[in-house]
Amino acid sequence: MLGIDDPYVVAAYLGSIAMTLTGLLYGLIRRNASPDAVTIEDRLWALEEREAGRDL
Amino acid sequence: MVGHPSVGWIDIIVILVYLSATAYLGWLGYRGTRSAADFLVGGRSAHPVVMAVSYGATFISTAAIVGFGGVAGLFGMSLLWLTVLNIGVGILIAFIVLGEPTRRLGHRLGAHTFPELLGQRYQSRGIQVFAGALIFLFMPLYAAAVMTGGSVFAAAQFGIEFEVALLIFALITAAYVIPGGIKAVMYTDTMQGFVMIFAMIFLLVFTYMALGGVTEAHRELTDMSDLVPPPLADLGHRGWTAMPAFGWGSSTYDLWWTVITALVLGVGIGVLAQPQLVVRFMTVRSRRELDRGVPIGAFFILLMVGTPFVVGSLSNAWFARHGPLLHGEVIEVISAETGRARVGLMQEVAPERWTPLLHPRTGGPVVVPMVVADRQPAQDIEGRSFERVTGRSIVATYTGGDADRIIPTYITAALPRWFGVIFFLALLAAAMSTMSSQFHTIGTAAGRDLYESVARGGRRREPSILVMRLAIMLGLLLAVTISYTIRQEYVVARFTAIFFGLCAASFLPAYIGGLFSRRVTRAGALASMSVGMSLSLFWLAFIKEREASAIGLVQRITGGQNSLLADVPNWPAVDPIIIALPASLITLVVVSAFTKPPGAEHLRRCFPDSTGTGRAAAPGHGRSD
Numbered sequence: 001m002l003g004i005d006d007p008y009v010v011a012a013y014l015g016s017i018a019m020t021l022t023g024l025l026y027g028l029i030r031r032n033a034s035p036d037a038v039t040i041e042d043r044l045w046a047l048e049e050r051e052a053g054r055d056l
Numbered sequence: 057m058v059g060h061p062s063v064g065w066i067d068i069i070v071i072l073v074y075l076s077a078t079a080y081l082g083w084l085g086y087r088g089t090r091s092a093a094d095f096l097v098g099g100r101s102a103h104p105v106v107m108a109v110s111y112g113a114t115f116i117s118t119a120a121i122v123g124f125g126g127v128a129g130l131f132g133m134s135l136l137w138l139t140v141l142n143i144g145v146g147i148l149i150a151f152i153v154l155g156e157p158t159r160r161l162g163h164r165l166g167a168h169t170f171p172e173l174l175g176q177r178y179q180s181r182g183i184q185v186f187a188g189a190l191i192f193l194f195m196p197l198y199a200a201a202v203m204t205g206g207s208v209f210a211a212a213q214f215g216i217e218f219e220v221a222l223l224i225f226a227l228i229t230a231a232y233v234i235p236g237g238i239k240a241v242m243y244t245d246t247m248q249g250f251v252m253i254f255a256m257i258f259l260l261v262f263t264y265m266a267l268g269g270v271t272e273a274h275r276e277l278t279d280m281s282d283l284v285p286p287p288l289a290d291l292g293h294r295g296w297t298a299m300p301a302f303g304w305g306s307s308t309y310d311l312w313w314t315v316i317t318a319l320v321l322g323v324g325i326g327v328l329a330q331p332q333l334v335v336r337f338m339t340v341r342s343r344r345e346l347d348r349g350v351p352i353g354a355f356f357i358l359l360m361v362g363t364p365f366v367v368g369s370l371s372n373a374w375f376a377r378h379g380p381l382l383h384g385e386v387i388e389v390i391s392a393e394t395g396r397a398r399v400g401l402m403q404e405v406a407p408e409r410w411t412p413l414l415h416p417r418t419g420g421p422v423v424v425p426m427v428v429a430d431r432q433p434a435q436d437i438e439g440r441s442f443e444r445v446t447g448r449s450i451v452a453t454y455t456g457g458d459a460d461r462i463i464p465t466y467i468t469a470a471l472p473r474w475f476g477v478i479f480f481l482a483l484l485a486a487a488m489s490t491m492s493s494q495f496h497t498i499g500t501a502a503g504r505d506l507y508e509s510v511a512r513g514g515r516r517r518e519p520s521i522l523v524m525r526l527a528i529m530l531g532l533l534l535a536v537t538i539s540y541t542i543r544q545e546y547v548v549a550r551f552t553a554i555f556f557g558l559c560a561a562s563f564l565p566a567y568i569g570g571l572f573s574r575r576v577t578r579a580g581a582l583a584s585m586s587v588g589m590s591l592s593l594f595w596l597a598f599i600k601e602r603e604a605s606a607i608g609l610v611q612r613i614t615g616g617q618n619s620l621l622a623d624v625p626n627w628p629a630v631d632p633i634i635i636a637l638p639a640s641l642i643t644l645v646v647v648s649a650f651t652k653p654p655g656a657e658h659l660r661r662c663f664p665d666s667t668g669t670g671r672a673a674a675p676g677h678g679r680s681d
Contacts (some may be wrong), residue, residue, distance in 0.1 A: 003274030004133070006298040012136035016362050019143035023354025026152065027347065034343035042341070045163040049339070052168060 061321035067214065067477050074481050075228070076249075078488070104348035110489075111336050111349065112356035115146060116328070117490035118205030118483045119198070122463045123548025125364025127319060129451050129462035130288070130546065132296035133369045134315050140361045141324025147284040147353040150328055155337045155346040157571040162338035164661060169497070170331035171505040173338075174563070177570040178578040178660060179510050186585055188505025190562055192333050192498055194555055196531045199494045200538035201551035203229070206462065206487040207539065208548075211466035213476045219540065225487070226536045230529075232488055245492075248485030249356065255475075256363040256481035262471060263367045266374060276373045282390050283376070283425035283450055296369045301554060310629040318553045318631035324558025325633065329563040331501075332493035360486075364463060371451040371466040376427050379448040379469065383410070386445055387423055399445055402436075411437045424453040459546035495528045502527030542606070547586070553631070554596065554603065561588035561636035565644040573648075574659050578646030587655045588640030592632040601628035 001010050100226065128135040158173070165176035171191065175184025203225055210221035248540035267273035274297055281295025291311040300311035331586075340346055384399035387585040400421045401413040412421045434444035454469070455461040467479050503524035565584045569576035596603045597610065598620045604610040605618035614620065621626040654662075 003271040003278055004277075004297040006295075008299045009133045009136065009297050012140055013133065013366075014336075016136055016139040016358055019140055020354045020358040023143065023147055024351040026148070026351075026488055027351030030347040030350075032344065033076065034347055036342045036344040038341060041163045045166060045168075045338070048166065049168055049254060 063662065070477050071163045071481065071484075074484070078232075078244055078247065081247055093523045104345060105352050106246045107340065107345055108349035108352035109253075109356055110245035111333070112353055112360065113249040113252065113486065113489035114336065114493045115330075115333060115357065115490075116486055117202040118199040118209070118487045119490075119548050119552040120361050121364045121483060121486060122205035122209055123201060123460060123487060123546065123552060124319070124323075124361065125368035126459035126462035127546050127549045128365040128368035129371050129466070130459045131300070131311065131315055132298065133365065134299045134360070135319060135365045135369075137316070137363060138324055139358065141320060142327065142361050143354050143357050145324055146327040147350060147357055150333070150337075151346050151350045151353060154328065154334075154568070155340065155569065156343045157336060158337040159346075160344075161341055161571060161662060162335075163567040164664070168335075169500045169504055170334045170563075170567075171501060173334070174566060174570060174581070175505075175509075177662060178566070178576075179654065180578045180582065183566075183578070183582055183585065184505050185509050186582070187331075187563065188501040188509070190558070190589060191501040192506060192531075194558055195331075195494055195498050195501070196534035197538060197551050198555040199491060199498075199531065199535035200542075201548045201555075202487050202490055202494070203535055204539045204543075204551075205548045206483050207322075209464040209467070209480060209483050212461060212468050213480050216221060218543075222536065222539055226532065228484070229488070229491055230246060230532055232492065244597045248489045251478075251485045252482045253356065255479050256359045258475060259367055259467075259471070259479070260359075260363045262475075263370050263374065265369060266470065269375070273370055273373060276377070277370055280372060280376060280450070282394075282396060283372075284429070285425060285450075285452070296372055305625050307625050309626055313626055313629040313631075317547060317629075317634050318557070322553040322557035322560070322631050322633045325510075325564070326553075326558075326560040326635070327605060328561040329567055330556070331559070331563075332497045334567070335497070350679045367466070368462055371462060371470070374466065374470055375451045375454055376448050379451075379454060381429070382424070382426065382448050382449055382453070383444055383446050384413075384426065385442050386428075390425065395428040396429055396449075397426055397445065398423055399428075399447070402444065405437060409437050410434055410442075424449045456612045460548050470499060488655070493533055499524035499528040500529040550602070557631055557633040557636075558589065558592045560633055560642050561592045563588075564637065565641040569644055569648075575648055575653055577648045577651040577653055579651040580644045583647040584640045584644035587643040588636050591636035591639050595632035599628060600630070600632060604628075649680065 001007075002013065004010050004013065124135065124138065161167075161177065162173050165173065167173035167176045169188075171184045171187035174187050175181060202221065207218055207221040207225045210216065210225060211218045214221070264270050264273055267276060278295065278297045281298065284293045284295060288311070290308065291314075292308050293300055293311055300315055301308055302312045303309040337346070340349075365371055382399075382401055383404070384401040386397045387400050388398040390396040390398060400408040400423050403413050405411050414420065415422050426445065426449050427445040428445045430446040432444050432446070433441060451462050451466060452459075455465050467476050471479070489550050503521070507523040565588070566576070566581040568583075570581065597607050598604055598613075601619045601622070610618060610620060614622070621627040
């Protein structure tokens, strides 16, 4: 198949593509499935992170 | 054996334009929104393409493209299993399973580095110091791999010495990471990611077209299995489109154990515990952003690692068909029908006078597999008549067996010169985006996780900027020294695999246990990390032949052998991760089962959703040691 005789290498070749397609499908299905809320602790964390970055 | 072009003015101008564009984007970033944290502070969402490509650009470096691509040129497409794991584990499991729990836990505990996340989760300054020290000590090894990969390519592309290329690469890196690029600027990472995408698509399409199409190219490579050099065939190499021979108890299975345990599993699993990547999840705004990043991340990784692995392997077919012509005398006929033979290479030292080419290290004749294209009568230097054959060989012949030079040599020989410059920019992009994160991690490990925790007694203060900057410069110096000093067989891939495997064995059980289990204890985590690290280092120093022989300790103990298990087949080829990761996991479970679980209050801080009584806690609270 595909000019490759070893089934394990074919599986790896197609498996890489299959993994990518799984990722594409997942992204499509879950695109808006989760909430997109930013909590206070998220914002506090980000403020501290930004402060550290600025210091540096 | 492949001609080196020199640096042209156009090359320099293109590179300077690219570096200026990077600097301009960085400057724009300083004026406004520059990092993921800024997006979060502003309550805005980074575009999923920006987030995923930025993550991918940090993930993928010259080590993957030059180092592992070169290993694929040597060992073949079995390395594609690493692509499967890179996408399946590095993107799908990392983003879908670990991303959100890491983000939430990090924010709840106010952790800003990976060691701090572990330290806060287990209420242990000791764990934070342990993890910080390990990162500070060993991350330069990985940075050296990235630097070597870029320098090897620059040396081949521009016809300069490796040492000069390394110096230039180090200066560009220093100029990038020390003044400001050290903090990930997402748009710069993203621009670098797009340069990498263009280069990889072009490289893949060009290679398949040059060999007549996908199936034709693979078929040609499959039919070359009889050209595998005997030293590799003795280790189990069965062709570039076949898995190495699998089994136990004979050295003919060593290649399988090297490829699968060290390169595929070591790096494929190790990515989950990469400190610079774990921290990326904390900078994400929400679960939705993670979900939207999955498809782009998966596609990006497919291109970035799949392409070099396929192209590296196919470079053998390209060189056997289009490579520079070689001359020599037949030593052994492989197939009279296909005109393949093992040939002792010869060089013309005077008109019509030939002499054998000698190996620079062994002093013996250089014998290579060859697809013979022409036969002519000739005479050697002593006047002896022989049949001189002319033909082409596999890629390793043209790189002197050096896997790290396979991708650079292929690009230089096969692709248009303008693409070589673009590819150099892609490698520069891959190196810069990864190194900015690496050196940032080294800096924070030294400043935040070591200096603040140890020298300042764990009291929460502003991180010491001076310590961070000194650590970054020291890390850079170490990385350059390692790159300069150690130039062995496929060293880029091996350094990467060592660091990834070490991180997996030391951190992974404690990290995943900390995210999902309420029963894992501080003692369990510390014991697990100690066992994982100790076993990995012991295995590298005394068992794993290639690394142990380079370190040299085992030779003093055994009186010259390269492994304590040198007489037992296959063990010296097995990677530490196979032993150290399960041992680390078992230690975590067993020690946790017999030690006191964390307090209920702390667990409520870590997992408020499951108890329903959680609340945000002030960072830095709750440590008991």
